[in-house]
Amino acid sequence: MRSSGIPRSTPARTIARWALGGAMVFAGLSHLFWARQEFQAQVPDWTGRVIDKDGVVVASGVVEIMLGTTLVALPRERSRIGMILAAFFVAVFPGNIEQYTKAKDGFGLSDDRSRLIRLFFQPVLVAVALWSTRPAKG
Template sequence: MSAPRLIGAVALGGALVFAGISHLTFARQEFQAQVPPWFPADKDFVVLASGVVEVSLGAALIVLRRRRVAVGLLAAAFFIAIFPGNISQYATGTDGFGLDSDRSRLIRLFFQPVLVVWALWSTGAWRELQTALAEAKPRR
């Protein structure tokens, strides 16, 4: 793994661990603002569960070097899975994390795909996916 990718994976891992800890502790109420009102589960449970997932993914990105591709795929899937919460926050005009205007909530939506690409690129999962897709193509 190249140095930039390693740094990217460790930085993303650290960010996930921090976000997860904040879900579990000091920012619990703020994160509840991102749970869509239509989601069929207790908001506090969702925040706590996602915090545990974030801490786990972050630690895995830092520690499990041989499993980094799989962890990168899981992290990307997680970022996609929580995207409806960001959309809901924008659509309902719910304030949270300093996102107190439609403009700031809209800008936040564009950051989520960056996280997906970051997870795939920094772990080498992007390259693995491209290779797998190329090998799966029927030859003419």
């Protein structure tokens, strides 16, 4: 720990964390503005029993903006935020699975192969969220 109380981080983790934070804010804004319909293709059909698909897209966009912002703005909380972000990536994974299993187009994913490949990127996002927010050893 530094005297400021902020856990140390390696330059690579800091860059990854800032990039992930920026990507989350960008994704969140796209949920709210220019890509709402495309994101609706990823919302599982069963969510309609609780909240409509547009509501899910808007809510997840707001959460993404908050997570991306706090990931950068609250360095003392980065480990906790990293765990919450990793859990968020796990929570939205059923939408990616539904997009694949029901052959829903969106974001240029218009064939089964591209939708399947995308599924393998979600665990990478979980790993980056956890790795980039972990304090440096020593």
